Amino acid sequence: MLDATTDLKSLLKDPSLLETRAYINGKWVDGDNGTFAVTNPARGDVIAEVADVSRAQAAAAIDAAYAAQKEWARHTGKERAAILRKWYDLMMANSEDLGIILTAEQGKPKAEAIGEIGYGASFVEFFGEEAKRVYGETIPGHQRDKRITVIKQPIGVAASITPWNFPNAMITRKAAPALAAGCAFVARPAKETPLSAIVLAVLAERAGIPAGVFNVVPSSKSSEIGKEFCENPKVRKLTFTGSTEVGRILLKQAADQVLKCSMELGGNAPFIVFDDADLDAAVEGAMICKFRNNGQTCVCANRIYVQAGVYDAFSEKLAAAVKKLNVGDGLTAGVTTGPLINGDAVEKVKEHLEDVVSHGGKVLTGGNPHALGGTFFEPTVVTGVTQDMLVARDETFGPLAPLFKFDTVDEVIELANDTIFGLASYFYAKDLSRVYKVAEALEYGMVGINTGLISTELAPFGGVKQSGLGREGSHHGIDEFMEMKYLCMSL
């Protein structure tokens, strides 16, 4: 248990992993703006004071990345692969300590945090291998004396801004393809969860990633660092994961330089249960899809649509499963559901819940701040939810499962697509023609069919509409950090 009297280092097998300084050009440095506090969301205690980097220091990190990138790109893909493999091996060998650090600053249960370390490491493993497979092409010439060749080259310096909900994996999902491609990288983590980013730099240094290739600039002033990333001409790629609102700000700032951007933004996932679904499987899928990370993921089920014929049966089964969740401190064994990240997150859950109830919805289970107090909230299921309610439009990002009733396939497709977002979607059905019709009609970048968990390094993760630009993961992911060059040779 972590409390005001227990030092986080005392929980680690290797206390040297808990670093609080910034990592710039292979050196550990203090912040020009002093430090900012990192708190444990389960208890509110300050667990670390972290270097608060200035905009000038972020610019220095970009300079270091710019200088180091040329030599890093001269490494062969095979040489980069070997170094990335060492980084992967170190992440896996220290996964329990990295999980404890992650739980301490983000709150998710330790088992889930260690799972995130494995998920984050899988991107390093995968793209390390992809470094050896960046292929070009030759194209038959358009004239007898012409020869056409296409080559791919690293884009240069990549800068990343990432959220607090997956403080390890959201960085490696960007840094791994960037480094594999031959880019250099400057990471600015969320102020709530900088420790997980910094420890990645500790392990990068141990893995032999050269100075300047991977930099971490923690800061309490996200907008200042973001402006440096968008305005500094040495940055050739901005990769962001977070809300659509902030994504819009960054895209506007990036426009002046026509800066290449990848955006993994907000979601509003529909989870649809048809009357021919395996209800027990659908409940299992809804539980992982809705309550993973306490509902704080961009691909969580935000709206659960259940066909009328199975609505009551599914509602009862889901409520029974939700009652079994064990809410508590993520460092306590057996806990399945931790705290929300902060008070604002609690207020958003309450706002959506009160809106449902005030418009006639009914609470099946939960519905209150948890007896543990602080940012703990009871996992909640509500019925009688309709499309005009807040929860149908906005992402709750918390443990609220709203059940909507529908009658026909065409009706639920229209309801599911009635949003500005288009990240993840899910449905449970058996009829093959229905599966094809619904999968093709859903306006989303990703569709889970008879599963509530779709995230893997092997697949292209990303959204359409206002859920983002580009894809992360899969062999497509490395292209986000490459430029294609066309060579036309005259014989």
Ligand SMILES: NC(=O)C1=CN([C@@H]2O[C@H](COP(=O)(O)OP(=O)(O)OC[C@H]3O[C@@H](n4cnc5c(N)ncnc54)[C@H](OP(=O)(O)O)[C@@H]3O)[C@@H](O)[C@H]2O)C=CC1
């Ligand atoms: N599509 C995806 O893969 C994902 C999407 N999301 C979405 O993000 C939201 C939850 O995450 P949350 O962290 O609250 O999202 P935010 O968009 O508020 O923050 C994301 C990151 O952006 C930083 N930031 C905020 N404002 C600015 C700015 N003006 N300039 C530069 N950087 C800025 C934040 O820094 P700081 O916090 O330090 O202020 C944080 O590091 C949800 O909408 C969720 O759906 C989250 C994860 C994955």
Ligand SMILES: O=C(O)[C@H](O)CS(=O)(=O)O
């Ligand atoms: O930040 C998120 O919500 C992640 O992208 C979700 S996942 O990749 O872990 O599914």
